[in-house]
Amino acid sequence: MTDKIFATPEDVEAAFYEALERVDLEAMMNVWAEDEEVVCVHPGGPRLAGFDEIRDSWRDIFAGGPSLSFQLSGQQYLRTGHIAIHSLHENVVVTGQSQPVSPIVATNVYLETERGWRMLVHHASPAIREVARVDDAMPPVFH
Secondary structure (H helix, E strand, C coil), X not given: CCCCCECCHHHHHHHHHHHHHHCCHHHHHHHECCCCCCEEECCCCCEEECHHHHHHHHHHHHHHCCCEEEEEEEEEEEEECCEEEEEEEEEEEECCCCCCCCCEEEEEEEEXXXXXXXXXXXXXXXXXXXXXXXXXXXXXXCC
16 A cells, blocks of 8 residues: 555545556555445445455456446535545446446545545446336325
């Protein structure tokens, strides 16, 4: 693990997606807070908690998956005190394919630590495409 200092949450986010594209486990784990409170949910996957469990999941992903490139869009940022929350869309292209896969909705939470900003939570889920209502006479459902 290197002692790279990330001055802003945006620096951590850029390093996260760069490590993902380069399939670089060391760089990936450098963005995470070294804390048992860290959480990661990969698209369609279970909730992973703790630094070791998250490292093991990235090691498995990097071992066999195709290389990916990411174009981020729809970013919304909230920063208060030592916490930053980023909500965004990951538009993913698998190397060798011309069309992107279905977009992913991601929430990234960052914590300002003594070592600079670090990722605390990454939660990614497939985006739900807007579906036309079957019965326009039905009232909307609120919860």
